[in-house]
Amino acid sequence: MAFLTISDLSVTFGNVRALDKVSFSIERNEIVTIVGANGAGKSTLMRAVMGLAPVLGGTIEFDGRSIRRTSTHAIARKGIALVPEGRGPLRQLTVRENLRLGAFARRWNADARRDFDEALDRFPALKPRLTQMAGTLSGGEQQMLVIARAMMARPKLLLLDEPSLGLAPLIVARVFETIASLRAMDVSVVIVEQNAHAALGMADRAYVIENGRIVLEGTDLLGDPRVQEAFLGGIVS
Amino acid sequence: MVVVNRNGFIVFHNNEVLAIDNVFMAAVAFLASRDTGIGVGMRKTMIAIGLSAVAMATPAYADVQIGVLMPTSGFAAGFGLEEQGSIDLFMKSYSDLGPAGKLKLVIYDTRGEPAQAISLTKKLIDSDKVTAIIGPYLSGESEAAFPVANRAATPIVTPSSAKPGIAAANRPWAFRFSSTTDKTDKALIEHWTKKQSKPIKNVVLFYDGKDAVSSSDGKTVMPAALKAANVNVLDAISFQTGDVDFSAQVTRAKALNPDGIVVTALFTEAGHLVSELRKQGMTQPIAAGVELSLDHKFIEIAGKASEGVLTAAEFNRDSSKPTVVQFVKDYEAATHHLPGNSSALMYDTLSLMRHCIMSTGVVGNSEADKVKIRDCWANMNGVEAPIAGAVTINKDGDGVRQPNFLVVRDGKFVVDP
Amino acid sequence: MVFLQQLINGVMLGSTYALVAIGYSLIFGVLRLLHFAHGEVFMVGAFIGLGAVVYLHVGPLVALLCAAVGCALLGVVIEFVAFRPIRRRNGSLLAPIVSSLGVGLLLQEVATNLFGAEQTRFPPQFEGEMIRLGGLFVTSTQLFILGTSFVLMLAVHLFVSYTKYGMAMRASAESTDVARLLGINVDTVIVLTFAFASALGGVAGVLVGFAFSAISPFMGVSMSIKGVAIMLIGGLGSIYGAMVGGLILGVVEVMTVGYLASSYRDAFSFALLIIMLLVRPQGLFSGASAAKR
Numbered sequence: 001m002a003f004l005t006i007s008d009l010s011v012t013f014g015n016v017r018a019l020d021k022v023s024f025s026i027e028r029n030e031i032v033t034i035v036g037a038n039g040a041g042k043s044t045l046m047r048a049v050m051g052l053a054p055v056l057g058g059t060i061e062f063d064g065r066s067i068r069r070t071s072t073h074a075i076a077r078k079g080i081a082l083v084p085e086g087r088g089p090l091r092q093l094t095v096r097e098n099l100r101l102g103a104f105a106r107r108w109n110a111d112a113r114r115d116f117d118e119a120l121d122r123f124p125a126l127k128p129r130l131t132q133m134a135g136t137l138s139g140g141e142q143q144m145l146v147i148a149r150a151m152m153a154r155p156k157l158l159l160l161d162e163p164s165l166g167l168a169p170l171i172v173a174r175v176f177e178t179i180a181s182l183r184a185m186d187v188s189v190v191i192v193e194q195n196a197h198a199a200l201g202m203a204d205r206a207y208v209i210e211n212g213r214i215v216l217e218g219t220d221l222l223g224d225p226r227v228q229e230a231f232l233g234g235i236v237s
Numbered sequence: 238m239v240v241v242n243r244n245g246f247i248v249f250h251n252n253e254v255l256a257i258d259n260v261f262m263a264a265v266a267f268l269a270s271r272d273t274g275i276g277v278g279m280r281k282t283m284i285a286i287g288l289s290a291v292a293m294a295t296p297a298y299a300d301v302q303i304g305v306l307m308p309t310s311g312f313a314a315g316f317g318l319e320e321q322g323s324i325d326l327f328m329k330s331y332s333d334l335g336p337a338g339k340l341k342l343v344i345y346d347t348r349g350e351p352a353q354a355i356s357l358t359k360k361l362i363d364s365d366k367v368t369a370i371i372g373p374y375l376s377g378e379s380e381a382a383f384p385v386a387n388r389a390a391t392p393i394v395t396p397s398s399a400k401p402g403i404a405a406a407n408r409p410w411a412f413r414f415s416s417t418t419d420k421t422d423k424a425l426i427e428h429w430t431k432k433q434s435k436p437i438k439n440v441v442l443f444y445d446g447k448d449a450v451s452s453s454d455g456k457t458v459m460p461a462a463l464k465a466a467n468v469n470v471l472d473a474i475s476f477q478t479g480d481v482d483f484s485a486q487v488t489r490a491k492a493l494n495p496d497g498i499v500v501t502a503l504f505t506e507a508g509h510l511v512s513e514l515r516k517q518g519m520t521q522p523i524a525a526g527v528e529l530s531l532d533h534k535f536i537e538i539a540g541k542a543s544e545g546v547l548t549a550a551e552f553n554r555d556s557s558k559p560t561v562v563q564f565v566k567d568y569e570a571a572t573h574h575l576p577g578n579s580s581a582l583m584y585d586t587l588s589l590m591r592h593c594i595m596s597t598g599v600v601g602n603s604e605a606d607k608v609k610i611r612d613c614w615a616n617m618n619g620v621e622a623p624i625a626g627a628v629t630i631n632k633d634g635d636g637v638r639q640p641n642f643l644v645v646r647d648g649k650f651v652v653d654p
Numbered sequence: 655m656v657f658l659q660q661l662i663n664g665v666m667l668g669s670t671y672a673l674v675a676i677g678y679s680l681i682f683g684v685l686r687l688l689h690f691a692h693g694e695v696f697m698v699g700a701f702i703g704l705g706a707v708v709y710l711h712v713g714p715l716v717a718l719l720c721a722a723v724g725c726a727l728l729g730v731v732i733e734f735v736a737f738r739p740i741r742r743r744n745g746s747l748l749a750p751i752v753s754s755l756g757v758g759l760l761l762q763e764v765a766t767n768l769f770g771a772e773q774t775r776f777p778p779q780f781e782g783e784m785i786r787l788g789g790l791f792v793t794s795t796q797l798f799i800l801g802t803s804f805v806l807m808l809a810v811h812l813f814v815s816y817t818k819y820g821m822a823m824r825a826s827a828e829s830t831d832v833a834r835l836l837g838i839n840v841d842t843v844i845v846l847t848f849a850f851a852s853a854l855g856g857v858a859g860v861l862v863g864f865a866f867s868a869i870s871p872f873m874g875v876s877m878s879i880k881g882v883a884i885m886l887i888g889g890l891g892s893i894y895g896a897m898v899g900g901l902i903l904g905v906v907e908v909m910t911v912g913y914l915a916s917s918y919r920d921a922f923s924f925a926l927l928i929i930m931l932l933v934r935p936q937g938l939f940s941g942a943s944a945a946k947r
Contacts, residue, residue: 052831072834082835090828097821104822105837153837310763312872314771446917475916479876481868484663485911492656505773509868516781517791538867540778 003028003188004049004080004157009058011041011048011212018044020212021058026157026205031179031189035196035227036209042192043085045209046161050082051075062157077105081155085162088146091135095126098134098145102152112152119148122178140171147178157188164195176202196227300338301594302602304361306347306354306372306382307583312479313349313503315534316374319579320396322572326564327587329571337600340591347373351381358382362389368594368602369394369610371586374579376400377449383407390604392611396586397579399527400450401458404634412614412634414586414625415551418454418501421527421640422462425549428642429497429524430466432547432653437497437522439469441490443510445502446475451528454501459526463499471495480506483513491519501526508538515542523547527640531578536648543648549640551625552581553652560623585622592620655789660912661905666796668904669803670865673858674877675884675896676810677851683827683891684847687750691732691758692855693878697871698761699725699856700863701769707776714780714798714864721856729852730845732757737848738841758874765871775867799861806854807897813850814893823847827891883923887930889937898938902926 002025011019019041026032036042047053049060051072060068067075076082090098099119103112120127123144129137134145143163150158160179164172176198182189193199200206200222208216208227221227305324309317324342332340343365345357354373361367362385369392373382379398386393387407394412395404401417430437440463444455452475460470471493474486487510490498498514498521500507507529514523523546529535531550536543554565554575564584568576576584593599593613599606617630629637644653674696681689699721706712706720736753739745782795814820826833826843833840862877863869884903888895903923910922930937 050835052834071839072831073837073839076835076837084832084835088832090825090832092828093821093824097824100818101821101825101836101838104818108818149836310766310771312771312870314766318771446915476911477916477919479872480916481862481866481873482663482667482908484666485660485908486916488656488659488663489912505868508773509866512867516784516793518784534772538773538775540775540781540867 002026003030003063004190005059005061006045006049007059009045009048009060010056011044011053012056013054018053018212019048022209022212022214023058024207024214024217026188026190028156028188029183029186030204031183031191031202033196033199033203033206033221034190034192034209035199035206035221036192036194038194040209041212042194042209043161044212046082046084046159046190046192049075049080049159076153079154079156080159081150081153081157082159083146083150083161083163085165089134089137089142089149092133094131095134095137095145096130098149099126099152102149105153115152115154119151122181123148140167140175143167143171143175144178147175151182151185151187155187157190158182160189160191162192162194164193164198172198197222200227300341300601301334301599301606302341302343302365302367303590304358304365304367304370304372305342305344306357306361306370306378307344307374308349308378309346311348311350312505313375315505315532316397316530316579317346317349319532319574319577320374320583322568322574322576323580323584324587326568326571327584331588331591334591334594337594337598340594343367347378349375349378351377354378354382355385358385358393359389362386362391366602367391368599368606369590371396371583371590374398375449376403376453379403379411379413380449383411387411391607392614394586394590394614396582397530398450400453401635402633408634409615410611412630414582414589414628414636416527416636416638416640418450418458418527419461420637421549422454422459423465424640425524425526425547425642426459426462426466426468426499428549428653429522429547430468433497433522435496437468439471439493439495440497440499441493441495442470442473443486443490443498443500443502444473444475445478445506445528447478448503448506448528451478451501451503451526454526454528459499459501468497476502476506476510478503478506481509483510484517486510487513487517487519490514491517495521497521498523499526500524501528504529504532504535505538508535508543511535511539511546512542515539527551531643531650533575533577533650536645536650543645545645547642547644547653548650549642550578550650551638551640552576552578553641553643555651558626564624581624585625585628588622589614589617589620589628656912659790660908662790662792662796663912664905664908665901666800666865666904667908668901669800670858670862670900671877671880671884671904672897672900673803673806673854673861674881675888675900676807676893677855677858678881678885679888679891679893679896680810680823680847680851680854682885683893684823684844685737685750687737687747688754688882689732689737689851690751690754690878691736691761692851692881693874693876694758694761694765695725695728695732695852695874696855696859696862696877697765697869697874698728699859700869700873701765701859702856703860703863704774704776704869707780714860718802718857718860721860722853725856725859726849726853729848729855732852733845733848737844758878762871762874769871771871773868773870775869776863780864781867795864799865802857802861806857810854810893819843819846880923883927885937886927887937889939892937892939895937895939 005025007023008021009019010021034042044053048055106112125141163175180202191199205219206221207214307317307320308314334340347353361370371394373379374397376398379395380403384407387410392410396414398413399415399418401419404411404413445451463470476486507525525546525548527549529548593610597609597613599609614630619627622628631637642653643650677692702724703717703721706717736757737750740749782793784791784793822838822843826840830840884896884899888899906922906926907919910919
């Protein structure tokens with residue numbers, strides 16, 4: 001049994017079916033990418049896993065247990081962290097406070113403090129900004145902050161929703177470097193991306209989602225001609 | 238034990254009365270909003286049902302029906318509850334009218350609000366078809382309700398409102414049992430200045446700018462009475478009904494260093510004011526107008542600071558007159574409270590209303606019956622009331638009587654000779 | 655000298671306003687809703703304090719504690735009865751306003767029946783001793799009230815700034831979704847906020863009872879209106895705005911009464927509010943949203 005297994009998951013908002021019988025899974029220590037166009041249902045899928053979207057049918061199992069009816073904060077405490085799209089940081093809290101709240105479910109002990117120091121080593125740009133409001137950070141710094149904050153919870157599964165959105169190419173590259181380095185930390189990662197190139201490059205496996213359905217699954221989608229045409233502008237890397 | 242009586246009040250065992258519409262509306266609003274599963278239309282329907290249930294709580298009576306308006310909730314509820322005690326006591330012994338059947342009272346709570354007084358006056362006349370109305374309590378309410386009754390040719394008698402001119406402006410159907418402040422103020426100031434060892438030349442006048450009678454008293458009536466007694470008003474400082482912080486007013490008065498202090502306010506605000514005056518170290522003699530209503534709550538609120546405060550009132554609880562002694566005894570036995578000025582005024586007004594019904598041969602609720610009651614009040618001259626004694630109503634529709642002067646000694650109002 | 659005395663009078667009044675307004679701000683910050691029964695919680699606090707003093711013969715500090723605990727419980731009950739069911743069903747924005755108004759009325763009527771409609775007061779010894787400072791005077795009770803208010807404001811500041819749940823409260827105020835994703839049980843935070851805000855309101859009720867000897871079922875009504883006005887002046891949901899706004903309103907009221915007339919008092923207060931809304935609509939202390947400290 002996979003680490004996270006989703007079968008036949010359907011989500012509707014009013015009359016709009018956002019996800020239609022989506023099935024997908026991820027193993028321990030795996031990095032999986034889900035690519036799809038804007039509005040294809042990628043973010044909804046992530047939110048549904050966290051209990052933030054109205055699930056109509058299907059099952060969600062994490063570590064062998066159903067979490068479909070578990071509340072969001074309890075899912076977070078089971079070890080799944082979602083880095084939400086766009087406005088991720090608590091803008092009116094300081095960088096330090098954001099990081100501390102990342103460890104909300106844990107005790108603030110020596111262990112947590114060590115993680116805090118490690119997070120700052122991993123993202124040195126945050127160090128001089130600790131007492132600044134998170135809202136005053138640049139886009140790249142904010143993205144690093146939310147990833148660092150998510151890691152403060154010591155998650156077993158990390159869901160990243162469009163980590164490259166709105167960032168300059170140079171910074172995107174650094175964000176993905178960081179994500180790749182998480183592999184060493186015994187954490188499974190799901191990356192949802194519109195900007196598929198970098199994400200597919202680092203993934204063990206990938207899915208393509210279109211109009212709320214998984215249309216393609218494979219281990220080397222980067223080389224798949226359909227994917228190249230749809231998401232990579234036909235350029236062979 | 239809780240009983241919902243026919244007047245739309247919930248009556249608790251200790252005689253405290255709660256207007257049913259308040260609780261009901263609160264409950265309806267609460268339920269309607271809690272269950273948001275139901276639509277707006279349904280919620281509106283529920284509220285409408287609530288409102289009509291309140292309307293239906295008013296039954297149809299035969300016999301002679303008299304409406305009563307008084308505040309049993311809101312800031313003036315204390316007065317209404319004193320009146321309620323007298324109503325219960327009176328109706329126990331005197332609801333029988335002989336050949337005319339029974340005296341029936343339709344009682345509504347005005348919450349002390351003029352707007353409520355207007356709509357309830359209309360309701361009493363139009364849907365309850367009362368022959369006459371007793372009330373409302375406050376001058377502001379009477380000022381608003383009198384024209385309504387006057388236009389509808391229905392007698393209306395306030396037991397208590399004391400602001401000058403409000404019955405005179407609504408001839409020939411509006412009356413009041415109480416005396417007006419222009420008469421009582423003059424007597425009070427004369428008595429007060431005469432009693433002081435140090436002559437009073439300059440005073441600071443405090444008045445409630447929101448309460449109708451206190452405000453008219455403080456702005457025009459009391460200054461005229463003071464002027465007539467050659468007393469100069471250094472400053473007239475206002476506050477508002479419901480105020481509890483009087484520090485700013487007293488600090489301002491203290492800087493003027495007057496010889497005496499005059500207050501025209503309801504007992505609650507007067508209590509807080511007097512308390513603050515003494516707290517800030519002002520020891521000058523204090524005179525308070527009839528608005529104080531001789532309420533023991535004034536002494537409770539002001540505490541020791543109330544000692545020596547002089548006031549005027551119609552009712553003297555410590556009178557040795559047998560009918561008064563009997564009234565105080567019966568009232569206390571029935572309600573476990575001592576009667577206040579408001580209790581006495583209501584009891585006498587009810588007695589006189591019954592006198593008018595029985596002596597003029599009122600038999601029901603017709604136009605002719607209304608005229609009989611009106612003429613009885615208009616021509617009242619020396620009619621004996623149980624507490625006040627001989628009652629005369631002047632051409633303005635006002636009661637004419639000499640007030641008693643009372644002073645606080647050892648935590649009680651006693652007659653100041 | 656008279657001016658200084660009036661300033662003292664104003665700060666006295668304002669510090670009690672501030673405590674009530676902080677409660678409003680805390681709840682508004684987390685729920686984005688006006689809690690219209692908060693004034694009635696304040697009223698209940700005064701009665702609990704009075705009951706503790708009269709029947710249990712406790713001192714002022716214990717009376718404050720009783721009111722704080724009692725009102726915290728009441729606040730939690732109100733959250734469970736009047737707010738949570740609506741939130742669960744994604745009710746309209748208007749629904750909780752109406753239901754909290756309903757709870758407020760209910761509390762008023764229940765209090766009227768239990769205690770009577772008239773004002774009652776603390777025993778006279780709670781008025782305290784008069785202390786003269788040159789030409790100025792204060793009472794020991796006034797100093798106690800001022801001290802308690804400022805200690806509580808400091809406590810609120812420390813709580814929301816430095817404790818885990820204080821941060822969680824601010825996080826929930828900014829985004830309930832993000833807070834949940836961090837493992838914060840937002841429902842717990844809301845309950846905690848209600849308890850905390852209501853405890854402050856209860857304490858303010860007792861303090862006002864000490865200060866003005868005027869405890870009645872209707873004492874919360876004007877306090878509710880003032881609380882909302884202060885929140886608008888200070889910035890919606892801002893705790894520091896509530897503190898400063900409360901003091902400003904108290905001083906403005908006292909100065910208007912002291913130098914003009916009491917009938918201008920509300921006019922001036924609302925003029926201040928309107929000017930504030932025109933010149934600085936976001937209030938004194940504000941950012942883009944209400945989750946600021």
